[in-house]
Amino acid sequence: MPALGEAEVHPAFDLTLLRDLIRPDHLNWTPCELRDLTGLVTSELTTPLMNIVRIDEQQRWWAKLGLTAGVELWLLSWAPGQGTPAHDHGGASGSFSVLFGGLREDYRYASGPVRTQHHDLGDGIGFGAGRAHQVTNVSSVNSASVHAYSPPLLPVRYYADLAEIPAVPPQRSEVV
DSSP, X not given: OOOTTOOEEOGGGOOHHHHHHTOTTOOOOOHHHHHHHHHHHHHHSHHHHHHHOOOOSSSOEEEEXXXXXXXXXXXXXXXXXXXXXXXXXTTOEEEEEEEESEEEEEEEETTSOOEEEEEETTOEEEEOTTEEXXXXXXXXXXXXXXXXXXXXXXXXXXXXXXXXXXXXXXXXXOOO
């Protein structure tokens, strides 16, 4: 993990604007800040993202765009039908914004109902630590999205389905 004030960035995405957006001196990102980050990256850095993104028909493709002591930033692509199993982010808050295509998100907060939301080109969402979800490209065209999590590098927890998430939301780990 980079020290406070430092950042690791994808070699093909080492841009001044990206380094400014990931704020290496900022530790604890809120869901709104994460949503703003992924939204700005997808809207302001579209061309560099399009130069990096790849579609793999066999499995989801991903690339780490940036990592600081406070946030990790990823680019993911989704061929039609590809998706994640039900999971949470281990106590991290998160966000994703759609670069192209569209995604369906089935999500649930602890003790709440399963809900579905469709995210299309330009849509973004920020969420707190208590949200479990699964994301799927249900369309007939490729999709890509930018994701951010804070604190970074917490292990993802997988579930057989969204009904299995614990009744008590996971506690957010504090970065020291």
